[in-house]
Amino acid sequence: MPFITKITTQKKTTERFNIFLDNKYAFSVDADVLVKFDLKKGKELDDLDIVEIQYGDEVKKGFNRALEFLSYRMRSTKEVTDHLKKKEISDPAITEIIHKLNDYRYLNDKEFAEAYASTHKKTNGKGPDVLYKELRSKGIDDDTIKETLSTFSFEEQTEEALKHIGKILKKEKKLSTKEIKQRAQMLLQRKGFSFDVITAALEQTEYANDEDTEREALRQHAEKALRKYRYDGSYESKMKVKQYLFRKGFSLDMIDQFLQEEE
Structure with missing residues (x-):
């Protein structure tokens, strides 16, 4: 030997x-492994000793990499596991590392889920559906996700939805009333809010333009349509302009009135 x-x-x-x-x-070995296995000059090692030492060093190395990964922000167990696999740490070593991280409370999927949901509700205004998918992708189990999201009340969701609608109303002043409502619905769906929350938020919103604002929005869109379809008063060009404006959410009466004035 x-x-x-x-x-x-x-x-x-x-x-x-x-x-x-x-x-x-x-x-090579880490200093802790050197001490743990009492490695010193003159010590005899057989093949099994060497395998055990190298495995111990792999666990130590992987544990240090996991701590570095966790130093930036909280992580789920799956995120840490995936990170260690990318660093080519073996599965048995990863299992032991995850166990140690849990013992030292560096990992806790329940606390991670609560912190993640709270942060993304406040900073990104995400709804339950999106939060569920994102937490699931991070390896959080269904029961933990449901328990976490159960604290996100209907009233809180509606309040977040109203904030999103408010941003649209402030930004999109050149849209028709109908298109404003459609954009609000699509945004809230992408953000992960349910039909009931979206409906409640829209019912509480005064998103309808007054007549002057609506006419100004129509005029701006109409000018684009007139250029696009080379409006010349013909039936064909008139129908193309009307269809374009109708798709933008303006009423036929308002469109006809505008075209009559244009002629």
């Missing part, structure tokens, strides 16, 4: 040591 003939400190990091067996470099 080989003997440890030399132990040297690595140049790049003083926390790792090179182990030489029978005057030949064999492997």
Whole structure:
């Protein structure tokens, strides 16, 4: 069986040591592993000892990488597992690392889910449907997700939905009343709000333009349509302009009145 003939400190990091067996470099280990296995010059190692030492070093190395990954923000168990796999840590070592992280309370999927949902509700205004999908993709189980999202009340969801609608009303002043409502509905669906919440939010919103604002919005869209379809008063060009404006959500009466004035 080989003997440890030399132990040297690595140049790049003083926390790792090179182990030489029978005057030949064999492997390197972390300082904690060196102490744990009482590695010193003259110690005899068999093949099983070497496998056990190298496995212990892999766990230590993976644990340090997991801590570094966790230092930026909270992570789910799946996120840490995926990260360690990318770093080519073996599955048995990952299992042991995850167990240690849980013991030290560096990992807690329930706390992660609560923090993630709270942050994304406040900063991005996301609804339950989107939060559910995102938490599921991070490996959080259904029961934990449902328990987490159960605290997101209907009133809170409606309040968030109203904030989104308010931004549309402030930004999209050149749209018809109908198109404003459609855009609000589509945005809230993308944000993950339910039909009931969307309906409640729209019912509480005064999104209808007054007549002057609606006419000004129509005029701006109409000018684009007149240029686009080269309006010349013919039936064909008139129908194209009317269809375009109708799709934008303006009433036929208002469209006809505008075209009559144009003629």
